Amino acid sequence: DAGITQSPRHKVTETGTPVTLRCHQTENHRYMYWYRQDPGHGLRLIHYSYGVKDTDKGEVSDGYSVSRSKTEDFLLTLESATSSQTSVYFCAIWNPDRRYEQYFGPGTRLTVT
Amino acid sequence: EDQVTQSPEALRLQEGESSSLNCSYTVSGLRGLFWYRQDPGKGPEFLFTLYSAGEEKEKERLKATLTKKESFLHITAPKPEDSATYLCAVQAHRDDKIIFGKGTRLHILP
Numbered sequence: 119d120a121g122i123t124q125s126p127r128h129k130v131t132e133t134g135t136p137v138t139l140r141c142h143q144t145e146n147h148r149y150m151y152w153y154r155q156d157p158g159h160g161l162r163l164i165h166y167s168y169g170v171k172d173t174d175k176g177e178v179s180d181g182y183s184v185s186r187s188k189t190e191d192f193l194l195t196l197e198s199a200t201s202s203q204t205s206v207y208f209c210a211i212w213n214p215d216r217r218y219e220q221y222f223g224p225g226t227r228l229t230v231t
Numbered sequence: 232e233d234q235v236t237q238s239p240e241a242l243r244l245q246e247g248e249s250s251s252l253n254c255s256y257t258v259s260g261l262r263g264l265f266w267y268r269q270d271p272g273k274g275p276e277f278l279f280t281l282y283s284a285g286e287e288k289e290k291e292r293l294k295a296t297l298t299k300k301e302s303f304l305h306i307t308a309p310k311p312e313d314s315a316t317y318l319c320a321v322q323a324h325r326d327d328k329i330i331f332g333k334g335t336r337l338h339i340l341p
Contacts, residue, residue: 161331166328166329174328176328177330212329218262218280218322219280220267222274
């Protein structure tokens with residue numbers, strides 16, 4: 119158990135509203151990742167972070183922004199939610215110091231109506 | 232561009248019927264290839280990391296192998312509890328991205 123929590127676990131929001139998802143970890147890992155998972159597409163990388171205030175884009179970053187002001191928290195923001203952003207969002211940590219293992223949170227199910 | 236292709240998309244086996252799942256990859260400078268198991272409604276669960284061609288790792292009924300172009304996840308005498316989606320991912324040396332394939336849905340019939 120890598121001590122990863124995500125909040126909220128479920129959210130329904132309307133098109134055009136801003137939404138922020140939170141990923142929290144308790145083990146001081148440097149690397150954190152945000153993915154979305156959709157039927158037929160698998161897991162796609164949105165953004166990732168390699169340290170406080172250090173982030174980079176993934177495969178599907180348009181419409182998303184991230185922030186990491188503390189090691190333990192990685193926030194994903196949808197500035198103006200669209201129906202195409204309805205998905206399950208997973209946060210993950212990666213530990214290169216421990217056999218390169220990657221651990222995932224329980225996920226957030228987001229529905230944009 | 233890094234790519235990961237998994238096959239088959241879905242596989243149904245009888246309990247005890249061994250088989251293999253395939254993960255073909257294209258990446259410039261492989262740092263690591265990862266295998267995960269995902270149960271419905273849950274996050275992926277880490278299984279293995281493979282680093283170089285020829286490497287093998289085992290865990291219970293699962294054995295992962297790696298060549299320069301693909302990886303196999305061999306399942307020996309599977310049980311119904313092995314039913315899940317199995318995911319493969321790769322990471323290159325040049326950055327810290329971890330890119331996934333679409334997965335193989337495995338169903339083991341009792």
